[in-house]
Amino acid sequence: MSSEWPLWEVFIRGQHGLNHRHVGSLHAPDAELAIRHARDVYTRRNEGVSIWVVRSADISASSPSEKGPLFEPSNDKVYRHPTFYDIPDDVGHM
Amino acid sequence: MYAQMVKTDGKGIKPDAEMTPEERRFQARIDAGEKIEPKEWMPDAYRQTLIRQIGQHAHSEIVGQLPEGNWITRAPTLERKAILLAKVQDEAGHGLYLYCAAETLGVSRDELTEALLSGKMKYSSIFNYPTLTWADIGAVGWLVDGAAIMNQVPLQRTSYGPYSRAMIRICKEESFHQRQGYDIMMKMAQGTPEQKRMAQDALDRFWYPSLMMFGPSDKDSVHSAQSMAWKIKINTNDELRQKFVDQTVPQAEYLGLSIPDPDLSWNEDKGGYDFSQPDWSEFFAVLKGNGPCNRDRIEARQQAWDDGRWFRDGLSAHATKAQARRAASKVAAE
Numbered sequence: 001m002s003s004e005w006p007l008w009e010v011f012i013r014g015q016h017g018l019n020h021r022h023v024g025s026l027h028a029p030d031a032e033l034a035i036r037h038a039r040d041v042y043t044r045r046n047e048g049v050s051i052w053v054v055r056s057a058d059i060s061a062s063s064p065s066e067k068g069p070l071f072e073p074s075n076d077k078v079y080r081h082p083t084f085y086d087i088p089d090d091v092g093h094m
Numbered sequence: 095m096y097a098q099m100v101k102t103d104g105k106g107i108k109p110d111a112e113m114t115p116e117e118r119r120f121q122a123r124i125d126a127g128e129k130i131e132p133k134e135w136m137p138d139a140y141r142q143t144l145i146r147q148i149g150q151h152a153h154s155e156i157v158g159q160l161p162e163g164n165w166i167t168r169a170p171t172l173e174r175k176a177i178l179l180a181k182v183q184d185e186a187g188h189g190l191y192l193y194c195a196a197e198t199l200g201v202s203r204d205e206l207t208e209a210l211l212s213g214k215m216k217y218s219s220i221f222n223y224p225t226l227t228w229a230d231i232g233a234v235g236w237l238v239d240g241a242a243i244m245n246q247v248p249l250q251r252t253s254y255g256p257y258s259r260a261m262i263r264i265c266k267e268e269s270f271h272q273r274q275g276y277d278i279m280m281k282m283a284q285g286t287p288e289q290k291r292m293a294q295d296a297l298d299r300f301w302y303p304s305l306m307m308f309g310p311s312d313k314d315s316v317h318s319a320q321s322m323a324w325k326i327k328i329n330t331n332d333e334l335r336q337k338f339v340d341q342t343v344p345q346a347e348y349l350g351l352s353i354p355d356p357d358l359s360w361n362e363d364k365g366g367y368d369f370s371q372p373d374w375s376e377f378f379a380v381l382k383g384n385g386p387c388n389r390d391r392i393e394a395r396q397q398a399w400d401d402g403r404w405f406r407d408g409l410s411a412h413a414t415k416a417q418a419r420r421a422a423s424k425v426a427a428e
Contacts (some may be wrong), residue, residue: 003410004204007197025194025257027203030413041187047269066135088285091366 008034013050096154096218098309100147129255132198137203152192153210153217161225195256233296234276237304241245248328283349298354302372308335
């Protein structure tokens with residue numbers, strides 16, 4: 001069996017002014033071909049103006065079990081949202 | 095439907111009392127409509143069933159290129175040729191989205207390919223039928239892609255995140271496939287008497303194999319019950335088949351073609367058509383490998399895999415060398 005091409009994650013900027021967004025993954029021998037494959041696989045209908053690819057193995061991800069410690073602390077900080085503050089109607093739009 | 099008769103490992107839905115706390119939490123998340131993501135805990139049977147289902151779906155997209163690819167060089171006009179080429183390229187893309195979704199479950203691309211080639215994994219029975227005339231390309235787009243859409247639209251809501259996202263992407267592209275098929279059928283049906291006969295002949299041959307795509311009735315199947323509880327199957331095979339018939343009959347009438355079923359009739363009470371079942375013994379024979387084109391299809395995939403080996407290996411070797419060169423020049427520069 002021949003060795004498999006490595007996996008790459010593909011990020012596409014859909015329009016000027018927007019962020020690159022993760023759209024999926026693909027196999028390719030190197031970065032140059034990963035971009036070409038991404039063009040063929042993920043932008044056949046004008047979906048993009050720019051492509052990023054990164055080796056999947058190079059991505060570090062938070063683990064699902066860390067969800068609590070990572071994200072719960074922001075739950076009780078409601079004062080970070082503008083709706084926490086009552087501004088009288090008389091003041092007008094703020 | 096591109097995944098037929100996918101078996102789960104279990105013996106029906108596990109009763110709540112027999113579930114481990116982890117399994118209970120998992121089922122509660124699914125019931126609440128949450129998506130399951132690759133690194134999260136999941137029962138092994140859920141993982142294995144999904145690998146089989148997504149893998150079979152991916153193989154169907156890839157093998158499905160063959161009956162249509164057969165007509166690319168013989169399309170009647172340059173425009174039809176460009177359209178068919180684009181459609182077949184889409185099928186390759188759909189296969190790739192799905193293989194990537196399956197790979198997030200811990201199976202490798204090569205393992206999936208080898209399971210297809212060895213016959214260990216199946217693909218949809220429909221692709222074992224030949225495309226004999228240009229009208230067949232119309233019938234495939236109209237009926238086969240139409241049946242696939244029936245199944246894939248609800249699967250956009252499936253519980254496994256990567257599968258759901260692949261389905262959303264596929265559904266966006268699939269409606270072009272069905273419409274281009276119907277467009278071919280309209281042209282043929284409005285053409286010369288001979289062209290109209292070809293269109294009718296294509297419908298005659300593809301009608302029952304299209305009904306088989308949904309698989310045999312599974313209203314009593316323990317596998318389907320478990321898959322539905324896990325939301326990796328959304329409707330029963332019979333529900334989808336009924337929907338497909340109800341949608342397709344008026345489309346055939348518009349074309350002036352007749353559905354090859356003398357017992358087809360509108361049933362006011364159920365608000366749908368009564369129709370004849372396909373010959374299920376033929377379906378099981380095709381699944382076993384005895385359809386008209388099973389051997390050709392696997393031989394074509396095997397040849398593509400073998401003939402492409404030097405190319406895959408060559409590109410890997412180039413990538414390794416280029417990386418070594420870059421590393422060496424970096425050292426030299428420092």
